[in-house]
Amino acid sequence: MAEVIVLGIDPGTRCTGYGVVREVSGQAVLVAAGAIRPPAKATMAKRLGEIYKGIAKVIEQYGPHEVAMEEVFTYKNVTSALKLGQARGAAMAACAVHGLEVRGYNPMAVKKSIVGTGRADKNQVAYMVAQVLGTKARQECESWPADVTDALAMAVCHLNSRRLARLTEAAGGMR
Template sequence: MGAGGIVVLGLDPGSRCTGYGLVCEVSGQVSLLEAGTIRTERETDVAARLGLIYSGVAALIERHGPSEAAVESVFVAVNSASAIKLGQARGAALAACGVAGVPVFAYEPTLVKKSLVGAGRADKSQVAFMVGRVLGCREAMAKDASDALAVAVCHLNRKRFLKLCGAS
């Protein structure tokens, strides 16, 4: 991280695949540090999967030392079993942030999309395209990683906007 820079960890939690993305902003320029996924095996019991998510996020925090984390707000799923699994995965990721003292900011999915694409109902391919443009990435990445980067960039956009408005 450069002088005056901020490192943000974006997270897209899932019980089988948790996307992550780390970005650094220095003087209004955003750059990609790392992006990828934390994958768990379907056959592994729930406690072990949650442990892998926690450990994976904790390792990212230790390696990059983000000052803040960003995640999409919880949405209501049609399938209650899926919603519970998503909530558990999200909890494991957020617990790693909490233990490390990294504050977490949550954003509605429509705000994330609007922040990058200009439309709250944009599809994932449009969001991924804009993430690539903002970060100067040409190579394809996992959708979960792209979603995590989108929420991290959204967080930086929101911080910049609030600063311009004089809000804290």
Template sequence: MLILGVDPSLTATGWGVIRMEGSRLGHIANGTIKVPAKLAMPVRLSMLFADVSAIIRAHEPDDAAMEEVFTNKNPQSTLKLGQARGAVMAALGAGGLDVAEYAPRLIKKAVAGTGTAEKRQVQAMVERLLPGARPDSLDASDALAVAIAHAGMAGRNRMMEGL
């Protein structure tokens, strides 16, 4: 089973693909989509859509996961983040994927064992849980973390079904 994690933003969208075989995880690929900020918004969003679509075609993931957004930022930032997420989610939908969303605390807990883990701690655990993975950026590392959290939940759900 292949899982695509995505950490969308307008400036740098991290992504990562991992493999889950039983309880074993493996790293497949990761990267960061950067779109020049000087381009017009529709162009930036269409490039984001195209790049996510290309990643789906290249890796054919079975599941996709993202961090849930609880936002207290200013409304204009929230709107822009929403637009980036909209372009990414439209690409996931066009690629036949639904998306599972996980709260930041839950992702930290799944990866580092505690919901209050710091960013560096999470990053270090991502590299430990996925031998050979060299996250392209902090955003790519976050994307791999979401994928790991999803693998944990998916694994648990399967066990529950087996009971």
């Protein structure tokens, strides 16, 4: 089985988390993780530009093959949903310019894939991501902001989804 590198993105106008995970022969390994933090007092246009440039830099540095990003979900506050959609659009544009398709995942589906329940809290998600990614991740996990562990969870969820799709295809071919 060939190596695949997945970029997970948790978009936000204040903090966009990213995580790069490599899978070889079914083993997920942490490559990089971090956050893009536009200046707090910057205009929305400046923030979106920073998100675009930051994601483009991550893509250029790590060369992911696939991208997983949080889908916009229902917010009680319409303004928050619009801002998240704009941040997501800036990140998607950076991916598109680099020829990468983006696969969206619902936050509850990610939690279910990682922890086993769609109602898991951020600490449970961070703990399980660290377990999946191994020793280095466990040591660093406590210092990561939630946006970073959420981005890594997106990448791990995507790898789980790919694996399930391959198994389903293989089982269909055996009938």
